Amino acid sequence: MDWDEEEMEVAVSQRPEWSDVTPVPQNDGPNPVVPIHYSQHFAEVMSYFRAVYLADDRSTRSLHLTAEAIHLNPGNYTVWQFRRVIIEALNADLHEEFRLIEYLASKNSKNYQLWHHRRWVAEKLGTEAAARELEFTKNIFLNDAKNYHAWSHRQWVLQNLGGWEDELAYCNQLLEDDVFNNSAWNQRYFVITRHPGLGGIEATLDSEVSYTIKAILHRPENESAWRFLRGLYKNNMQSFVTNPKISTLCLNVLTSKVNPVFALSLLLDLISNGFEPNQDLKNAIKAVIPESNSEDPDISVTICAILEIIDQMRQNYWRWRKNNLHSQVAEGVANLYIH
Amino acid sequence: MWDVNELWMQFEIMILNKGESILITFPKQFLIGESCLIIMGELAAEQHAKYILTIEKKKDDVESVLMEHLRINGAYWGLTTLDILGKLSAVDQETVISWVMSCQHESGGFGGNEGHDPHVLYTLSAIQILALFNKIEVLDIEKVSSYVATLQNEDGSFSGDKWGEIDTRFSYVALCSLALLKKLYKINVEKAVRYIVSCKNLDGGFGCTPGAESHAGQIFCCIGALAITGCLHHVDKDLLGWWLCERQVKSGGLNGRPEKLPDVCYSWWVLSSLIMIDRVHWIDKEKLVKFILDCQDKENGGISDRPDDAVDVFHTYFGVAGLSLLEYPGLKAIDPAYALPVDVINRIFLN
Numbered sequence: 001m002d003w004d005e006e007e008m009e010v011a012v013s014q015r016p017e018w019s020d021v022t023p024v025p026q027n028d029g030p031n032p033v034v035p036i037h038y039s040q041h042f043a044e045v046m047s048y049f050r051a052v053y054l055a056d057d058r059s060t061r062s063l064h065l066t067a068e069a070i071h072l073n074p075g076n077y078t079v080w081q082f083r084r085v086i087i088e089a090l091n092a093d094l095h096e097e098f099r100l101i102e103y104l105a106s107k108n109s110k111n112y113q114l115w116h117h118r119r120w121v122a123e124k125l126g127t128e129a130a131a132r133e134l135e136f137t138k139n140i141f142l143n144d145a146k147n148y149h150a151w152s153h154r155q156w157v158l159q160n161l162g163g164w165e166d167e168l169a170y171c172n173q174l175l176e177d178d179v180f181n182n183s184a185w186n187q188r189y190f191v192i193t194r195h196p197g198l199g200g201i202e203a204t205l206d207s208e209v210s211y212t213i214k215a216i217l218h219r220p221e222n223e224s225a226w227r228f229l230r231g232l233y234k235n236n237m238q239s240f241v242t243n244p245k246i247s248t249l250c251l252n253v254l255t256s257k258v259n260p261v262f263a264l265s266l267l268l269d270l271i272s273n274g275f276e277p278n279q280d281l282k283n284a285i286k287a288v289i290p291e292s293n294s295e296d297p298d299i300s301v302t303i304c305a306i307l308e309i310i311d312q313m314r315q316n317y318w319r320w321r322k323n324n325l326h327s328q329v330a331e332g333v334a335n336l337y338i339h
Numbered sequence: 340m341w342d343v344n345e346l347w348m349q350f351e352i353m354i355l356n357k358g359e360s361i362l363i364t365f366p367k368q369f370l371i372g373e374s375c376l377i378i379m380g381e382l383a384a385e386q387h388a389k390y391i392l393t394i395e396k397k398k399d400d401v402e403s404v405l406m407e408h409l410r411i412n413g414a415y416w417g418l419t420t421l422d423i424l425g426k427l428s429a430v431d432q433e434t435v436i437s438w439v440m441s442c443q444h445e446s447g448g449f450g451g452n453e454g455h456d457p458h459v460l461y462t463l464s465a466i467q468i469l470a471l472f473n474k475i476e477v478l479d480i481e482k483v484s485s486y487v488a489t490l491q492n493e494d495g496s497f498s499g500d501k502w503g504e505i506d507t508r509f510s511y512v513a514l515c516s517l518a519l520l521k522k523l524y525k526i527n528v529e530k531a532v533r534y535i536v537s538c539k540n541l542d543g544g545f546g547c548t549p550g551a552e553s554h555a556g557q558i559f560c561c562i563g564a565l566a567i568t569g570c571l572h573h574v575d576k577d578l579l580g581w582w583l584c585e586r587q588v589k590s591g592g593l594n595g596r597p598e599k600l601p602d603v604c605y606s607w608w609v610l611s612s613l614i615m616i617d618r619v620h621w622i623d624k625e626k627l628v629k630f631i632l633d634c635q636d637k638e639n640g641g642i643s644d645r646p647d648d649a650v651d652v653f654h655t656y657f658g659v660a661g662l663s664l665l666e667y668p669g670l671k672a673i674d675p676a677y678a679l680p681v682d683v684i685n686r687i688f689l690n
Binding site for chain 2: 026050075076077078081084112116119120146148151152155156180181182183186187189190193194223224227228230231234312313314316317320
């Protein structure tokens with residue numbers, strides 16, 4: 001037993017195994033800048049911790065005390081660090097750490113120290129830990145699918161301990177639960193670009209484009225999916241401009257009378273890279289705000305004018321796009337020739 | 340023609356007169372057209388300063404136990420806020436400085452409190468606090484900068500302490516510390532920059548490690564580090580600028596990632612990034628000012644993450660610093676890369 005809720009109710013000074021230790025209280029000075037109000041129990045535990053830390057007492061009782069101190073304040077990295085020193089000295093069972101971490105994670109999973117400790121344990125255990133670590137983060141995502149620490153840990157596990165096999169399927173599952181989950185879209189990109197067996201973005205382009213188009217048609221106001229689609233073509237402008245699926249997607253979104261901001265923005269990108277919209281598409285663009293009745297021969301100007309109106313909070317951005325259309329087109333076409 | 344500077348000057352006069360009413364009649368469009376007039380007088384600056392100066396008296400503050408290990412961060416947030424509000428002189432600097440120095444470890448790095456292990460995060464806070472008081476010279480600069488330099492890894496990244504956690508936050512913190520100490524030459528800047536650039540994502544943003552999701556806090560760190568090293572040309576400014584301005588939600592507040600709730604802290608992370616890449620005019624500044632002001636506890640001082648939540652020193656700093664970036668009248672200007680008042684930065688680099 002590493003720490004015990006009942007034992008924590010007994011003052012450290014009343015426990016027989018601590019009778020030989022003199023506690024070292026915190027010195028906050030006479031006029032502290034950010035004075036801290038310590039609860040009595042916390043102050044006592046920390047005083048005993050300072051005593052064993054200063055004496056470098058790498059014993060079982062110190063190990064228990066670190067758990068108690070961590071329990072009271074999981075953010076104190078000096079305590080975590082000393083715990084690792086003791087574990088190494090005593091060759092303590094690493095699996096015990098999972099119990100502590102999982103208990104703390106259930107209270108607050110956004111603590112840097114907790115994740116750092118988890119990684120230290122996983123690294124020591126090696127590939128045998130991969131499945132357990134993937135499962136652990138999966139459990140965190142059940143309650144908080146965008147937990148930044150857990151995603152960071154999961155990426156580290158995949159890259160260092162393995163377990164890539166089902167990762168794309170896992171992304172599918174998360175996006176099925178919530179198609180707006182930007183962390184899952186990011187993970188998807190991570191998988192298709194770094195999975196050792198998928199062949200990279202070139203090999204997965206067609207299936208990823210189809211997948212993303214479907215996701216966009218389901219919820220066209222989803223910023224993450226549009227950015228993912230654009231990212232797939234980051235280094236491949238030629239196919240971006242020539243793939244009819246992309247312009248058809250924009251046409252479908254525009255004609256379905258849903259939030260058109262991202263479709264219009266993508267069209268602007270397409271056009272500035274040399275794409276020439278057909279009459280159907282031009283009509284659909286103008287139909288977004290029929291009363292505006294823009295007669296500008298340059299359809300990009302019309303797109304920007306519409307965006308300025310429908311996305312008022314960012315009107316300066318769209319105005320800037322409008323004022324820079326020509327340089328963007330010139331740059332885009334030049335890029336096409338280079339490719 | 341309406342002159343913004345003149346209008347602001349008149350407001351500063353009002354503030355200097357401590358609210359004594361001076362009747363100035365403005366044309367109607369000032370009240371509605373730019374809507375800034377109504378907003379301007381609403382920062383409860385006195386109360387915020389008082390809140391920071393009297394945090395110590397809040398004995399029932401349950402957060403305080405959890406702050407114990409990062410007390411030096413708390414001191415940096417509180418003191419910088421006071422300086423922006425023009426109230427730093429209310430603090431006894433000798434006491435602060437001797438306490439800060441007592442947090443230094445024999446390695447040269449600083450802990451979050453006396454007797455704690457050193458970490459690069461707290462080392463930067465210590466340097467920043469000393470910079471506020473124009474007392475960087477009390478440091479053994481060679482020793483502190485050597486501590487920071489030893490945290491650089493072979494691939495250019497930085498660990499937070501000798502135990503090895505790697506994160507672009509630490510790249511920023513290390514580069515900012517060394518720049519303030521004028522010791523950037525002690526590390527391999529080119530490799531440090533290369534590592535940061537390797538964390539760039541398809542949306543133009545940056546994450547904590549290569550492949551990690553873009554997050555406004557990490558973006559601030561990466562853009563700040565690139566600004567400090569003169570390497571902003573690695574940033575896709577238009578792409579990132581659009582992503583950052585997409586962070587503004589209907590209430591006017593900013594979030595840190597798509598589909599997340601707005602939070603006053605992003606008024607700092609997002610705004611400072613937009614300023615460093617010269618795209619801050621792409622957001623609706625007035626709506627953001629209003630959002631921050633709505634998060635104030637006007638009676639007792641302090642600012643919270645969202646309207647009607649509990650205030651804390653962290654969000655008070657980010658709210659006031661955000662307003663400073665938005666050129667709110669009566670506040671000192673803050674430098675978006677170094678997170679210190681501009682006059683402090685000028686004192687270090689121009690003198």
